[in-house]
Amino acid sequence: MGRSGSGGVTRGKSRFDDIYVQPDPRAYFTRLAPLDYEIPHHAQPVFRQVAAERAAHGDSRTGGLVVLDLCCSYGINAALLNHEVTLAELYERYTSDTASRMSPEELAAWDRDFYAERRRPDALRVYGLDIATPAVRYARDAGLLEAGFTDDLERVPPGPELRRALPEVGLITLTGGGSYITERTFTALLDGVRGHVWVSAFVLRTVSYEPVVRRLAAYGLRTTVETSRTYPQRRFTDEREQQYAIQAVRALGGDPSGREEAGRFHSVLYDSRPGGAVHAPVTGGHQPDHLAGADGSTYRD
Template sequence: MSVHDEVPGPGGGASRPNAGGGPGGKARFEDIYDQADPRAYFTRLEPLGYEIPQHAQPVFRRAAELRGSAGDAGARRPAVLDVCCSYGINAALLNHDLTMAELYEHYTSRRARQLSTVELAAWDKEFYEQRRRPDAYPVIGLDIAARAVRYAQAVGLLDLGCTDNLEEQPPGPRLSSALADVGLITMTGGGSYITERTFDALLSRAERPVWVSAFWLRTVPFAPIAETLAAHGLRTTADTTRTYPQRRFTDEREQRYAVAAVRALGEDPAGLEEAGLFHTVLYESRP
């Protein structure tokens, strides 16, 4: 695709092997995604150079600003729904004067290692309060990792945390109620594990126009998602002349998987996955 090409609508999608589960060859990190606090998450991912939330920070801030000025006269400020929110990293970068490097430094510091989870949460609450931006947006987090979501809400990163598994069931009462205020859906991870079912469940219960900004791994087709978004009146565009690195591969097996998956989707891994990094494409979906 060329700059800002439209993603195929209904009939233009490709099949998605391993949808809803971890694809063969891709490393899984379940042991760090749902701990009582984020220290293991940052300790494990720092050596891999996990950086996609940092790339997303200016994109999500701009999308939230544009969505907020797009209308809904008289309504409350549109909320941001972060899908696969984990410990609230995107919310931290969206609403606070912080960088991903500073979060790594914070959570891998000597002081952080010495604290209990309760003590760390108290420190984090103060840490984020001191860096809160005056233009902060209400953020709802969605992730099946209950402990991670609970921590993010406890330290003030999420206004509401929900753990509904929309791949298997419709939104529960809390999430359904919260969706009334959602104007922007963001996502930087989870494309290998969730499908169009999650997006359909969210948009089916939206009460105001919803935009979507998603950084999607090149190893997974976005077309099935775009088809579902199109059915809800959203047109998806992407600048595929630019990619955003996610992280380094854990080993050669993971790299072989990624290179093969990208080629299977008709894309060229030269200089990207072949150079040792997962890469994402930014997809923007709007009415």
């Protein structure tokens, strides 16, 4: 996904800033297709399950559950959460000859019809946050996001529009943005929400999520993570990037064999909910592998 902030550690990791400032997602899918960028595909069933559990949990909000997708870029997670569509179909759609002949405005109109026809009956309101203004604008124009924000919470506090929206949020999701945002972004968000908020985040094994876990714990959220189950994100762009990833995983105490050494970035799923909440694993049936911290968080690096 795109970047919602600029405070994460990215040294050694290839950047794709140029594909997030295009007026539509064609460059995004064209560039990432050869790299088999697939983490949104793995997140699709997880986010649907977590969203259903969060909605069933209930609270005093009106209008149903609101999901805030961090580093939302062109609204890919929103498309997969709320519509009968697969990531493979999106790759095929946006790299097609038909799409290549359209203007950005024509593509957005084409998308509005496409997603309207495939909208799920249990579709949720999804807000998006990303500093890539063109990407957020397109996601809104295509009907994927009900609201979109471009505040860089790594640098500045939420603006008035985001502050008004945050009390509605009940679930925060993240895929691929853990390299760019830190606990500063989560602090800004949790300072503005109301009631119980859950966080579901896929984070690369090359970065430590521990500072975020500790910050979430300060807001009463207990985090579970199953380190034995990983999710491939994409192929490496070159050998230099692969060596960076292998060294970064080892530096954090992980084992890159069979994962990063095999040629792909891998992510781990972190699930954060109010302390004491009992829930089933959302990682395909494996039991969580974690250690309980003195602050009430559950974390294992």
